[in-house]
Amino acid sequence: MNSKTLPYLLLAPATIFLVVFFLWPFLQIAWLAFSTDGGFTMQHFQTMASNWKFWPTFWNTVILAAVVVPLQLVMALAMAQVVAKLKSTRNTVLYIFTIPLGLSDLAAGIIWLAIFEQSGFLNSMLVGLGIVEKPILFLGYQNLWVIFIAVILAELWRATAIVMVILVSGMGLIPKEYYEAAEVFGAGPWKRFVKVTLPMLRPSIQTALILRTIAAFEVFAVVVALGGTTLPVLVGETFNWQFALNDRNVAAAFALVILAISIAATLVFLRVLRTPKGATL
């Protein structure tokens, strides 16, 4: 084995794997969505979009992401700033902050169910404090917006950690001299944050936003755990069409919609938050 062929041999398993389990199924899903009896058709997309549930589903998903992701960025920035100021307790606090990173979205949904269900902890507290007289059915279809809020809280709780981890490791790359220089010129903590931290963190913020937005479009188990099918989201509907309605073509069309908005969001973040040439470290 010489060093000409060796790298290709080492890469071969991973490449074959990604072609078989990533590129090929992707082509198949596209084929499923656009074909009928071997010909091209838009019929599956029409079936999908003409269903009364499609647009509410679409907007639920997009609005959830649009609310959750910016809030997560702000929260993660605050957490990362807090961590940066800690000394002896840094590792403990960091560990606590990163705990939700390892939890599944289903577990997060169940955890927040313990709080929001009718005999749950939120109702116990409200009744205990005398704010309401008897427990409220928070997660019913009459209270769609409460389910919405519960999902947002569960998502904030679960997935802010990943944003924070990316930002903290990004902050570690900013040279101390930049802050010292800013301080010499009289910049206060807020100004240092806005003029040094934020611009220098740009690549990390970009990565975090892309990762999180794509994941937010895939929200599924949290919503099912908290609201069943009361609050439809895109992945849930994909699942529904695949199994309950047994139409794989429409399910594939849904999958392509999720893919399309994921790629669109990625491109927007790549463009808006691009690092100017020559500005890298």
Place this chain on the structure above:
Amino acid sequence: MSGAVATADKPRAVSDIGSAGKFLFWAGVVLLCAWVLVPIYLLAVNTLSSPQQVTAFPKTGVPSFDMGSIQFFLSFEGVLKALWNSVLVAVLTMILSIAIGAPAGYALSRFEFPGKATFRMLVLMTRAFPLPLLALPIAVMFIRIGLDDTPIGLALVHTTLAIPFAVLITFSIFSGIPLELEEAAWTLGCNRLQAFHKVVLPLVLPGITASAIFAFTISWNEVFAASVLTVQNRTLTAFLLQSLSVSPLHLRFAGGAALVIPALIFIFAVRKYMFAMWGIANR
């Protein structure tokens, strides 16, 4: 400042603001920690209460350390099998993703060759895709080749989710080992394989272990592909998702706790590597 303010007061005022700021800061730290920990505590309270207490109202917020819910959960039909399937799939994912990802990471860190950029592009591309959705066509493929509803089939799909991370993480771990160390071993008579085995492997083993645990967690937590690809051999996540609308509350909470506990241990085990991993995944 006017002259009326005694200069002697100034330092005290400053330190007052300092301690008030400090108090606010620590209050914020405690609040953020509580935000993470209290929901987990509440799940623990429900898990450690009897089934009657779980549906009772109002809740006290203190566990009664009754094992009723846990016993019910463990003796519920299909739970132990689902737990076993989850472990099996996660272990297979762990082995596959390291066995396939680590050589690629090594190749990227040690060689310059045509096609390197294309491969990196392929790996990075996977990040912009909602990968679990690919389980839909894969399910059909598996029925054709007889891998449907098998742990190994699901593990293959979970490996697709874990491989990009495995490649990027092992790439950075190998990049951290100077090539000179390997070259020194070569000049002392080792061949490439021996040098790797005797010099590189011991150095990278902790990092590789961390990324293996990471792969385990990805598989352990995955819901959608698991629900699509398994019917009889459900994993714990698929089992719980399927039974969400029909199962009693105490089963759901005990199931949630069963999902959370291993994840807590794993995150604790890899905490040192967490930042190294994500620092790299950035680029």
